[in-house]
Amino acid sequence: MQPIHLSVFSETARLKQVVIHNPGPEVDLMVPGMMEKLLFDDILHGDLARYEHEQFRKVLAKVADEVLDIQDLFIESLQDQGVKLAFIEDLRRLVGLPDDTCNLLRDMAPADAARSVIGGLPWDDMPGHTRWEEEFDYRVRPIPNLLFMRDPASVIGDGYSVNSMATWAREREPLILSYVFRHHPRLKHHTDQDKWFDQVTPLVRGEIKAPVSLEGGDILVLSRKVLAVGCSERTQADAIHLLAESLRAHRAENEDSFDHLLMVLMPKKRSAMHLDTIFTRTSEGECLVYPPYFLEGSRELLNVTSVDLRHPELRMSTQPSLLRSLKAVGVDLQPIFCGGKDPILQQREQWTDGANAFCLAPGVIASYARNIATGEALDKAGYRVVTAQQVLTEAGLDLLDGRKYLIQIEAGELSRARGGPRCMTMPLSREGA
Numbered sequence: 092m093q094p095i096h097l098s099v100f101s102e103t104a105r106l107k108q109v110v111i112h113n114p115g116p117e118v119d120l121m122v123p124g125m126m127e128k129l130l131f132d133d134i135l136h137g138d139l140a141r142y143e144h145e146q147f148r149k150v151l152a153k154v155a156d157e158v159l160d161i162q163d164l165f166i167e168s169l170q171d172q173g174v175k176l177a178f179i180e181d182l183r184r185l186v187g188l189p190d191d192t193c194n195l196l197r198d199m200a201p202a203d204a205a206r207s208v209i210g211g212l213p214w215d216d217m218p219g220h221t222r223w224e225e226e227f228d229y230r231v232r233p234i235p236n237l238l239f240m241r242d243p244a245s246v247i248g249d250g251y252s253v254n255s256m257a258t259w260a261r262e263r264e265p266l267i268l269s270y271v272f273r274h275h276p277r278l279k280h281h282t283d284q285d286k287w288f289d290q291v292t293p294l295v296r297g298e299i300k301a302p303v304s305l306e307g308g309d310i311l312v313l314s315r316k317v318l319a320v321g322c323s324e325r326t327q328a329d330a331i332h333l334l335a336e337s338l339r340a341h342r343a344e345n346e347d348s349f350d351h352l353l354m355v356l357m358p359k360k361r362s363a364m365h366l367d368t369i370f371t372r373t374s375e376g377e378c379l380v381y382p383p384y385f386l387e388g389s390r391e392l393l394n395v396t397s398v399d400l401r402h403p404e405l406r407m408s409t410q411p412s413l414l415r416s417l418k419a420v421g422v423d424l425q426p427i428f429c430g431g432k433d434p435i436l437q438q439r440e441q442w443t444d445g446a447n448a449f450c451l452a453p454g455v456i457a458s459y460a461r462n463i464a465t466g467e468a469l470d471k472a473g474y475r476v477v478t479a480q481q482v483l484t485e486a487g488l489d490l491l492d493g494r495k496y497l498i499q500i501e502a503g504e505l506s507r508a509r510g511g512p513r514c515m516t517m518p519l520s521r522e523g524a
């Protein structure tokens with residue numbers, strides 16, 4: 092197995108390795124009564140969601156060297172019996188599983204154990220799925236949001252962070268990611284030295300009681316030197332300070348590392364749950380934005396705390412706008428408006444992840460087809476608009492021919508889970524370093 096070297100110094104450089112997760116039984120089990128607690132805005136038609144996701148995977152595979160599923164990486168990590176037992180013990184500590192459930196998991200083959208941890212394990216005597224309605228009474232409860240691979244861990248430069256989630260629904264996901272980064276045969280050469288943030292390990296060891304939350308949708312690597320991190324409904328300022336301190340310490344030993352962390356002070360609300368739901372990079376010179384938060388003169392303009400990582404102590408200053416702060420550190424971006432110029436369409440399309448594009452290569456982005464006005468704005472900005480079907484069937488359509496492309500992904504089902512194309516991906520490596 093070829094080792095994978097973590098390397099994400101850009102939001103746009105051509106993808107080499109990327110991790111996703113095709114939604115499994117965990118989404119089929121959801122009943123309306125548990126939707127809200129599980130952070131979905133509707134119940135999904137599982138097969139349709141899988142079809143849409145598979146189409147997305149195939150589009151990614153047109154450009155990326157490898158598209159990996161976290162479930163496969165997890166199974167491969169659990170092949171070592173010692174690792175499997177340690178994982179089950181840590182899961183028990185994290186969520187308090189009873190002994191007989193731990194014994195069941197211990198006796199399972201790695202693939203079944205991984206499937207049960209992700210897809211859920213019902214009680215033997217459970218009549219259908221009725222108990223979800225009341226208590227969420229599963230032997231091992233499913234984790235349907237793993238589909239949004241962006242959030243539980245992040246590759247930042249040549250290291251990574253095991254994130255810690257703000258909500259009960261997602262608290263188990265980072266433990267899986269922590270095991271994959273530490274034990275997968277292709278990743279385990281990366282040591283704790285390469286880990287910028289991890290609250291899960293100290294939590295299961297009993298070293299901390301209340302982790303601070305940091306979610307990957309809030310972390311954007313905007314250049315070799317500049318990170319933007321949303322201080323949002325999901326990511327706390329204390330967590331960003333820990334991350335900044337860790338990157339500062341690394342920077343002190345390695346001048347090549349990040350110089351600036353721009354903390355974007357976001358409204359604490361679901362429509363803008365992560366920075367990547369209101370701002371994503373689309374090319375070297377452009378970004379997609381939800382205009383009210385980024386245009387100077389707007390009443391809702393977001394402030395930024397700029398953290399300078401180049402000194403023995405963190406230096407901070409507050410500035411009025413992300414686009415202006417970015418320009419000051421050498422990242423000059425032209426905004427393209429999610430929803431175009433109409434304020435109603437801006438709100439509607441931001442809600443359905445119009446601002447959440449994912450870059451496969453510079454100027455080559457995937458976005459949800461339903462966001463028509465956003466598509467028109469990108470068209471005007473010179474993006475050639477193509478459907479996922481076209482990408483998969485038209486011989487001669489070369490996404491890497493140097494033109495800009497907007498690839499429209501069918502997402503009638505996926506968008507009901509309240510996340511977009513960037514949310515569904517965790518790049519491990521992009522071209523260049």
Ligand SMILES: NC(=O)NCCC[C@H](N)C(=O)O
Binds near residue numbers: 129239307
């Ligand atoms: N980066 C993202 O914005 N991820 C989307 C996460 C959606 C998921 N249902 C959640 O609420 O956590």
